[in-house]
Amino acid sequence: MAETAIQKTEVKEKEPLFGPKEKQLLSDPLNDNNPITVQVLGICSALAVTTLVVPSVVMTVAVVFVTAFSSLFTSLLRKSIPKQVRMIVQLVIIATLVTVVELTLKALNYEVYKQLAVFIGLIITNCIVMGRLEAFSMANKPWRSFLDGVGNGLGYGAILIIVALIRELFGKGSLFAGSALEWKIIGPSAEYMLDTTSIGWLGWYQNNNLMVLSGAAMFIIGILIWIHRSWNPKLVDVS
Amino acid sequence: MELVNIFIKSAFIENLVLTYFLGMCSYLAVSKTVKTAFGLGLAVIFVLGITMPINWLIMNYLLGENGLFGVDLTFLKLILFIAVIASMVQLVEMVIEKFSPSLYNSLGIFLPLITVNCAILGGSLFMVTKEYNFVESVAFGLGGGFGWFLAIIAIAAIREKIKYSNVPAPLRGLGIAFIITGLMGLAFLSLLGIDPAAF
Numbered sequence: 001m002a003e004t005a006i007q008k009t010e011v012k013e014k015e016p017l018f019g020p021k022e023k024q025l026l027s028d029p030l031n032d033n034n035p036i037t038v039q040v041l042g043i044c045s046a047l048a049v050t051t052l053v054v055p056s057v058v059m060t061v062a063v064v065f066v067t068a069f070s071s072l073f074t075s076l077l078r079k080s081i082p083k084q085v086r087m088i089v090q091l092v093i094i095a096t097l098v099t100v101v102e103l104t105l106k107a108l109n110y111e112v113y114k115q116l117a118v119f120i121g122l123i124i125t126n127c128i129v130m131g132r133l134e135a136f137s138m139a140n141k142p143w144r145s146f147l148d149g150v151g152n153g154l155g156y157g158a159i160l161i162i163v164a165l166i167r168e169l170f171g172k173g174s175l176f177a178g179s180a181l182e183w184k185i186i187g188p189s190a191e192y193m194l195d196t197t198s199i200g201w202l203g204w205y206q207n208n209n210l211m212v213l214s215g216a217a218m219f220i221i222g223i224l225i226w227i228h229r230s231w232n233p234k235l236v237d238v239s
Numbered sequence: 240m241e242l243v244n245i246f247i248k249s250a251f252i253e254n255l256v257l258t259y260f261l262g263m264c265s266y267l268a269v270s271k272t273v274k275t276a277f278g279l280g281l282a283v284i285f286v287l288g289i290t291m292p293i294n295w296l297i298m299n300y301l302l303g304e305n306g307l308f309g310v311d312l313t314f315l316k317l318i319l320f321i322a323v324i325a326s327m328v329q330l331v332e333m334v335i336e337k338f339s340p341s342l343y344n345s346l347g348i349f350l351p352l353i354t355v356n357c358a359i360l361g362g363s364l365f366m367v368t369k370e371y372n373f374v375e376s377v378a379f380g381l382g383g384g385f386g387w388f389l390a391i392i393a394i395a396a397i398r399e400k401i402k403y404s405n406v407p408a409p410l411r412g413l414g415i416a417f418i419i420t421g422l423m424g425l426a427f428l429s430l431l432g433i434d435p436a437a438f
Contacts, residue, residue, distance in 0.1 A: 040413055043263040087354065088325055095318040103314065118364035121317050125357040127264040213428065214258050218421030222414045229409035 025147040029155030032232070035128045036159040037225045042128035047163070047217045048119060053176050055115045056164035060157030062101045062120060064150060067129050070094050071149030075137040090133045091124070098123045128152055163220050171211030242378040245371070249382035252431055255358045256390040257424040262358030266391050267416055276395035278342045279353075282331055283391075284384030286353055287362050290327050291380030294320050294363040295373055320363045321354075328354045358387050394419060 035041050042063075049055045070093050074081075081089050102120050106113045113120070123129065132152050137145040168175055210216050255261040262283070269279045297319055299305075302312040332350050336343045343350070353359065362383045366376045397419055406415050 037413075040267055041264055043260060043267070047260040047263075048258075087351065088322070091321050091325060091354070092318065095321050099314060099317055102317070118361060118368060121364050122261070122357050122361055124317060124321055125354075125360045213425065214260065215421040215424035215428070217260070218417045218424060222410070222417030222421065225414035225417065226407070226410045229414065233409070 022144065022147050025144060026151040026154070029148075029151040030158060033155075034159065034228070035131075035152050035156045036221065037228045039128075039131070041131045042126045042156055043221070047160075047221075048214065049116055050160055050164040050217055051167050051171060051212055052115075053161065053164045053168050055112055056157075056160045058105070058109075058112050059116065059119070060153070060160055062105070063123055063126065063128075063156055064153030065101060066094065066097045066123050066126075067132060067153040067156075068146055068149035069097055070129055071132055071137040071145040072142055074133045075140060075142040075145035078138050081138075086138070090130060094124050094129055094133075128156055159221070159224065162224065163217055166220055167211045167216060170208045171216070173207055242374060245375055245378045246382035246385075249379050250386035250389070251427060254386040254390060254424075254427050255361065255383050256387055257420065257427045259361065260357075261361040262356045262387055265353065265356050266387075266394070266420075267413065270391055270395040270398055270416070273392060273395045273399060276391045278335075278339075279350075280384075280388030280391050282335070282350065282353060283356065283358060283387050284381065286324070286327055286331055286359055287380040287384035287387075288377065289380075290320075290324050290359060291362060291366055291376045292373060293323050293327070295366060295371070295376040297323065298367055316367065320360060324359050324363075325354045358383065390423065393423060 029035055033039065036043060049059050070090070073093050074090055077089070077093075098121060101123070102113075105116070105120060132149060136148045140148070165175065249255075253259070256263065256266050265279060270276050298313070298316060301307050302316055302319070304311045306312070328351065331353070332343075335350065362380055366379055369379075371379055394416065398416060401415060401419075410418075
């Protein structure tokens with residue numbers, strides 16, 4: 001009796017729903033194993049949308065959805081996928097989920113859909129999705145794979161949103177433009193002057209057009225990597 | 240003339256890497272030496288040049304409203320495009336393995352990764368939104384591939400030299416590669432002034 005009780009608790013300890021290991025799966029991609037600044041995956045498809053914050057948030061939600069559920073489904077199917085065709089199977093899973101996201105967004109918010117254009121479809125070739133499937137979901141249980149997917153999606157989204165905040169603030173002088181939360185902070189246009197809710201020092205800023213160019217995203221990410229690595233020296237590239 | 244325009248535009252002015260960030264993963268990972276960058280660049284030109292017309296045919300004769308089935312099936316485009324790309328990459332892989340085993344070994348994992356190289360799928364999706372015809376889509380594919388090739392060779396050459404420079408430790412490797420890419424992007428922007436009609 002005592003033995004079985006011990007075994008039971010052991011089994012329970014092995015697979016808690018939300019233990020430290022699961023927490024680590026979520027938090028690791030935000031810092032030590034960030035998909036963008038450390039693994040360098042998934043820069044491809046999405047940086048072009050970071051000129052404004054709102055499309056970046058939508059992109060983040062879409063990527064989190066796709067990484068989480070593709071990890072879950074791949075992990076559920078991992079024992080029945082033949083090794084030779086696993087890439088194609090994974091791509092079909094991802095492509096189906098991305099099509100779902102694309103059609104949903106098209107129905108819900110056509111404006112944002114038009115802004116994101118081809119970049120929603122390009123989530124398929126976002127290397128994080130495929131990378132996590134290969135590196136994690138093919139060898140792990142569904143729940144953990146799901147968390148790993150969510151964590152990596154969030155780690156990616158965090159960088160995306162930081163870049164978008166910087167680019168929109170300095171490039172357009174506003175934040176969250178195009179949503180109900182729109183917040184005109186600095187910026188040269190006349191409506192900023194008339195905005196009675198704002199404080200008196202607004203409206204002096206001349207928009208920096210460099211921030212809207214693609215090069216600026218590269219500089220910001222380069223500098224983010226610099227900051228991240230000097231703050232967390234074990235990530236420094238020794239080669 | 241129109242075709243030359245499209246080629247120049249997609250290679251320089253709307254460069255896939257430097258303007259749209261497409262294909263960044265392999266661009267950053269394989270650009271440590273010029274030799275491997277050269278091989279991957281050629282493979283990308285080849286795959287883009289082949290998949291673009293195939294995807295054009297699929298889009299117009301299979302999925303479009305006037306296509307084989309007579310119904311609008313364009314929502315299937317993502318799945319079919321990626322299937323075409325995956326099989327073409329498989330083909331290129333077999334050809335390279337047969338004719339140049341050393342190149343095959345040095346490209347390693349990055350050859351199958353062309354499948355998930357955003358530049359390839361992105362090219363096909365841009366071709367759809369820009370409504371090119373068949374020949375134009377070939378020019379667009381080759382031009383886009385050529386632009387990608389130029390960009391990866393350029394960054395590989397710079398990274399080979401920068402190894403000897405005194406870069407701050409946390410910026411070494413990836414960080415500096417991003418900043419160089421940004422600068423290259425700005426340099427390519429000056430090509431905006433070229434009037435393609437002059438050719």
